[in-house]
Amino acid sequence: xxxxxxxxxxxxxxxxxxxxxxxxxxxxxxxxxxxxxxxxxxxxxxxxxxxxxxxxxxxxxxxxxxxxxxxxxxxxxxxxxxxxxxxxxxxxxxxxxxxxxxxxxxxxxxxxxxxxxxxxxxxxxxxxxxxxxx
Numbered sequence: 645x646x647x648x649x650x651x652x653x654x655x656x657x658x659x660x661x662x663x664x665x666x667x668x669x670x671x672x673x674x675x676x677x678x679x680x681x682x683x684x685x686x687x688x689x690x691x692x693x694x695x696x697x698x699x700x701x702x703x704x705x706x707x708x709x710x711x712x713x714x715x716x717x718x719x720x721x722x723x724x725x726x727x728x729x730x731x732x733x734x735x736x737x738x739x740x741x742x743x744x745x746x747x748x749x750x751x752x753x754x755x756x757x758x759x760x761x762x763x764x765x766x767x768x769x770x771x772x773x774x775x776x777x778x
Contacts, residue, residue, distance in 0.1 A: 646733055648686045653693070656737065657683055657721045663741050665706070667754040678747035682740040713761045722767050734766045754755040 651769065660682065664675035680695045687693040709716055728734060738759055745755035763770050 646686055646736055647688050648728075650693075652724075652727065653683065653686055654698065654702060655723065657698055658687060658706060659704050659717060659724075659737070660740065660744055661699075661702055661721050662713060663755070664744055665757055666713065666717075667745070669751060672748045673684065674747040675744055678744045679740075682743060682773055710750050721762055725766050734768055736762075736769075738768065 649669065657679070660672070660679040661737075665671045665677060680699060683695050684693075687695070694729050705714070724734070724737070728737075741755075741762070742751075745751045745759070761768065766767070
């Protein structure tokens with residue numbers, strides 16, 4: 645289990661939500677459900693983190709940041725690059741994004757491109773299991 649701070653978890657939820665929405669401008673229930681499952685693995689079981697409440701809070705933040713979403717995503721990506729120096733952690737996040745992208749059974753090119761850009765920003769070479777050409 646990979647644990648992150650509450651602030652990092654909130655930022656991760658924003659990144660997942662942005663990925664799900666900005667790649668095709670639809671936010672489907674399947675994507676939200678998969679994001680919640682993926683977020684849960686980063687929490688401390690003893691902390692009893694309520695992922696539903698976290699997602700409601702992040703959705704409110706996301707909706708109120710309509711004019712700055714891309715800047716927020718960029719800021720989160722840069723912050724994670726420095727605050728999460730472990731390559732395994734970043735690979736885990738990329739795997740989570742792939743899973744969220746496939747949740748609606750429609751893994752589209754813009755989702756793949758989002759992952760390509762993020763992996764490039766984190767200096768991570770994509771592995772074959774991402775099904776993403778370099």
